[in-house]
Amino acid sequence: MHTAGDITALLDLRDIGEDRFRGGHRAHSILDKTYGGQLFAQSLVAATRTVDPRREVHAVQVACLEAGRHDQPLDFTVRRNRDGRSFASRTVEATQQGRVLVQLHASFHVREQGLHHAPAMPVAPGPDGLPDLFDMMREHSALPHAAWRREWDGVDLRYVPESLERSRREQQGRQQVWIRVGDRLPGDPALHRQVLAYLSDVTLLNASLLPHGFLIGAPDLPRATLNHTIWFHDDARADEWLLVDQHSPWAGGARGLSFAEVFSTDGRHVASFAQEGLIRPRGDLRREYGWDGPVAGPADAAADS
Template identity: 45%
Template sequence: MPTVARDLLELLDLEELDVDLFRGRQADTDRQRVYGGQVAAQALIAAGRTVDQGYAAHSLHSYFLLPGDTAVPIIYDVERIRDGRSFATRRVVARQHGRPIYYLTASFQKAEDGFDHQDVMPDVPAPEDGVDMIGLMRAGGAPDADALAREWAALEARHLGTSRRGLPEDPEHPSRARMWVRISDRLPDDPVVHLAAFTYASDMSLLGASLAAHDTNPAKVQMASLDHTLWFHRPFRADEWWLYDQASPSAGGARGLSLARVFTRDGRLVASAAQEGLIRPRRD
C-alpha cells in the first residue's frame, strides 16, 4: 500500500486506454481485497479526467458491489451523463474479470457565489494531543493492526476518542468517534489531487463509528462498506490536518450508518460523508 505521498500519487495516476476508459494500478499489498477508498479515489480521478477545466467535484455517490482483486488492475469506464452550463455529471463503473465491482456517480460544478453558512466546529484537542491510531490499535491487540499500518501508511491519524472512551457524554448521539487525519507528505497544489486523496482517506474509519456505542471487539465483527457518499463544500488541502467528526445515528439489521463532518484546523466545514456498511457479529 502507499507508504509516502509519492506512492499515493502514483496510485491515482490512471492510464488512459481509450476515450473515457482508464486503468488503475494496484498497490503492493498482502490484503485479500482492494481497499474501498482506493477504488473510490481512482473512480473520482477517472470521472474528473473527462470534465472540462473550471468544473470541480462537489459530490459523489457510490456502491461497493464485489470485493476487488488486488492481483489485477481495475478498469474504469466513464459515462458522460450530462454537460450543462453550470453542472456536469459522470457515472463510472469499475470492473475486474469482466464484472462490475463498484459504481460511482459524481457531480461537478463551475464556481459560483451564493448564500454561505456552516456548522460550528466542535471544541476538540489539537492533533498533537491525539493518540496515533495505529499505535492505539496495536496496544489494544487488534490482529490486523500491522496490515492496516501498511494499508494506511501514507496517512497520519490522531485518535481523539469515541462515545465510550474519551469523548464527552452526549445522550442524543450515542455512537461517535473523532480523529484528526492528513496525508503524511506534501501533495501538489492540484485541487483534484487533494479531493482524490481525501476520498482515499475517508473510508479508513467511517464504518467503525457505528460500533463506537457497543462494547465489542471489531475483530469479532464482519465489516464491509456497502456504499459511500461525499459532499465537498469548500476547497481544502488533504495534506493538512482535518477533523473527522463521525457519528452513527442508527444500527440495525446487521448494518450500520455513519455520518461525518470534516473541518479544517481553522474551523471551516469543508466536506461531509455518509456510509452504510455491514456490521455482522461473527458466529464462529
C-alpha cells in the same frame, strides 16, 4: 511502506481511449480485498479526466457491488450524462475481469457565489500528542497493529480520546479523528479532493461499532462498505490536518450507518461523508450474541460488499 506518493501513484490512471481508464494496486497489501477508498478515488479520477477543469467535483455517490482483487487490473468506464452551463454529471463503472465492483456518480459545478451557512467547528484538542491509529489498535484491539502500520504508514490518523471516552460512557456512536497524508502533495485542488475521497473510507464505519463496545473492530467482525457519499464544500489540503467529526445514529440488520463532518484547522466546514456498511459478526462473536441464521465467513462478507 505506504507513502503519500504511493497514493498519488494509485490515482495516476492510464488512458486507454474512449473514456476508459485502467488502474493498478499497491505492490503489497494485507487486506483481503481492494480498499474501498482506493476504488472511490480512482473512479473519481476517471470522471474528472472527462470534465472541464473549471468545474469542481462537489458530490460523489458510490454503490459498492463486489469486492476487488489485488492481482488483477481495474478498468474504469465513464459515461458522460450531461454537460450543462454550470453543472456536469458523470457515471463511472469500475470493473475487474468483467465484474462490476462499484458504480460512482459524480457531479461537477462551476464555482460561483451564493448564500452560505455552515456549522461551527466542534471543540477538539489539536492533533499534536494524540494517540495514532496504531497506538489505539495495540491497546484496544485484537487486530494486528504492526501489519496495519505497514498498510497505512502513509496516512497520519490521530484519535481524540475524549470523544471515545464520552461515546463509551454514554453508549453513543461518536468519535473524532484528525487525519492527513504524511507527505506534501502537489497543489492541484482536484488531486486533494481525490485523496480526501481515498481517506474518507478509513474509519467512518467504526462509529457504528462504538455503542456496542468495539473501539476499532475485531477479527470476528468483518466490515464492508455498501454505499458511500461525499460532499465537497470547500477547498482543503489532504496533506494538512483535517478534523473528522463522526457519528452513527443507527445500526441494525447487520448494517451500520455513519456520518461525518470534516473541518480544516482554520474552522472551515470543507466536506461531509455518509456511509452504510455491513457489520455482520461471525464465528465466536456471533455465537456470543446468540444469533440464529447463516454464519458468514470472510469471503461471504467480501462478496456481500
